[in-house]
Amino acid sequence: MSVLASPVRRPVLRAASVVVALGAVALAVGLTIAHPNGLLTLLPSTDMRELHVDFDTFWHSAVALTQGADIYDTTAKLRNLNPPLLSLVLAPLAGLDPLLAYRVFAAFTLVLVLAAVVVVCRELRLGWGWTVGATVAMALSSPLHGTLVLGQIYGVLLALLVAGWLCERRGHPRAAGVCYGVAVALKPSLAPVLLLPLAQRRWPAFWAGVAGAGAATVVGALAAGPSSALEWLRIGFSEPVPDVLDNAALPGFLLRLGLPSAIGTALGFVALVGTLVWIHRRGADSAGTAPFAVIAAGLLMSPISWHNYLLLLWPGILVAVAGGLVREWALALFALPLIPVSWGELWTDGNPWTPLGRGLYTAILVAYWITLLRSTRRTRTNGAFAHTW
Numbered sequence: 001m002s003v004l005a006s007p008v009r010r011p012v013l014r015a016a017s018v019v020v021a022l023g024a025v026a027l028a029v030g031l032t033i034a035h036p037n038g039l040l041t042l043l044p045s046t047d048m049r050e051l052h053v054d055f056d057t058f059w060h061s062a063v064a065l066t067q068g069a070d071i072y073d074t075t076a077k078l079r080n081l082n083p084p085l086l087s088l089v090l091a092p093l094a095g096l097d098p099l100l101a102y103r104v105f106a107a108f109t110l111v112l113v114l115a116a117v118v119v120v121c122r123e124l125r126l127g128w129g130w131t132v133g134a135t136v137a138m139a140l141s142s143p144l145h146g147t148l149v150l151g152q153i154y155g156v157l158l159a160l161l162v163a164g165w166l167c168e169r170r171g172h173p174r175a176a177g178v179c180y181g182v183a184v185a186l187k188p189s190l191a192p193v194l195l196l197p198l199a200q201r202r203w204p205a206f207w208a209g210v211a212g213a214g215a216a217t218v219v220g221a222l223a224a225g226p227s228s229a230l231e232w233l234r235i236g237f238s239e240p241v242p243d244v245l246d247n248a249a250l251p252g253f254l255l256r257l258g259l260p261s262a263i264g265t266a267l268g269f270v271a272l273v274g275t276l277v278w279i280h281r282r283g284a285d286s287a288g289t290a291p292f293a294v295i296a297a298g299l300l301m302s303p304i305s306w307h308n309y310l311l312l313l314w315p316g317i318l319v320a321v322a323g324g325l326v327r328e329w330a331l332a333l334f335a336l337p338l339i340p341v342s343w344g345e346l347w348t349d350g351n352p353w354t355p356l357g358r359g360l361y362t363a364i365l366v367a368y369w370i371t372l373l374r375s376t377r378r379t380r381t382n383g384a385f386a387h388t389w
Contacts, residue, residue: 010326017328021335028140028338035342039145043106048098049077055102055151058082062090071224072231081239084228085185085220086153106148109155113144113311116155116162120315123166124322134318134334141337143308146246150308157183157190158312161291165315168287173197173205180291181212185220188236189305190312192272192298193291199276200286241303245344245358249305253362257355261303268301275373284376288323292316293376296369307361310337313368320375333371336364 032038048056060074065087072080080087093101117138121131138144147154164179177197184191194213197205221229241251241261250264250271275297284290292313299305314334321330339360347357 013326014328017326017332020332021328024332024335024339027343028142028335028340031340031342035340035345038340038342039142039149042149046099048102051149052099052102052151053078055105056098058086058090058151058153059093059098059101061087062094065224066091066094070231071228072235079235080232081235082153083185083188083217083220083232084224085216088220088223089156089186102151105151109148109151109153110144112155112159113138113147116158117314117318119166120162120318123169124318126318126322130318130321134314137334137338138311138314141311142340143311143337146306146308146341147311152306152308153186154308154311157187158315160186161190161193161295161312162315165287165291165319168291173202173286174208176286177205177208177210178212181209181214182216184209184213185216189302190295190298192294192301195276196279196286196291196294199280200283202286205286239303245347246307246341246361247304248299248307248309248361248365249302250300250362251303252305253359256358265301265303268297271300271369272297275369278373279376282376283378285378288377289316289319289372289375292319293369293372296365296372299365300369305365307337307341307364310361310364310368313372316372316375317368320371323375323377325371325375329371333368336367 042051045051057074057076057078057080060076061071061080061082064071064074065084071084071087074080090105093105096104114135117135118131121134126134143154146152160179160183164176164183167173167176167179177194180190180193184194191213194206194209197203197209241247241249241255241264243252243255245256247253250268251261252264254264254267255261272294275293278284279290279293292315296313296316299309317325317330317333321327343360344358347354351357
């Protein structure tokens, strides 16, 4: 039994969790009042180049794809950092006006994200209290608001991850591998999830994941042309680590502390390897929190992990709740992402506490990773799971 579940420590954890949850909610409300021009108010904006800038980039690349042009040489404000497969996926929206295409995609993303939360809750039989609470918390969370305003693809990624997790629960590891593989092909920073079956020596699932990622990548490369695929690789390896506060990855956090980002990458690598070793030794259940723990570790190591990525980890926290996670701590984990990015405006350059203050989202990502890792369950034995919380 985990020490956190002992009779002595559990009341302390509950009390601390309540303080964290209430503090996060109060801070979110206060920042929303103090900064009324929050992310939600930006959703109706028609400004594609400044506010819905990520989708604007994706849309221009999709248009270039349909016209046989270079998807990485467009008139968009930002450079497209995503693989060619994304342009192929969004090609059906290329014929629409960019603003209309954005609104269609944002609505689709909202439905995908909220539906994913409900599906996970119902699969886990958590009851309507947790289902409604988790769905409302997601709807109010800053990661979702950022995803919608920018027009990012995290809703699609979340749906693929949940689909893979559901396939594992239903005894279809190859199908799960393919779902994870397609997610990786769309967002390579999720690639560590393909290492999970490798650590567990589940070879069919591993090769299915590799094949899914490879096939989806090749399809995108063929659609955009080999030169575009090579250009994406060049861009990916040359992009610097951003030091803005909503980059929750360890390399970005170390950079904000004035240290080389390579130190953060090394620490993230240690976290990822340690996670895989932990899962290997425990024989962790691949239909539990294990895949989400691996994803969290990979996000810590990645050069760029925007705080919006946190919504990809919510299913894992819900799995942990079903497995006996301390309820108050789960509520704190759902409350912390409510804190909006206007948090960064509280910290000024020159203040010695500013680098730590700007590390809030990194701290939240670390908390998610530790929780998911500690909540991993052993493979079912004698009809029961062994929980650590």
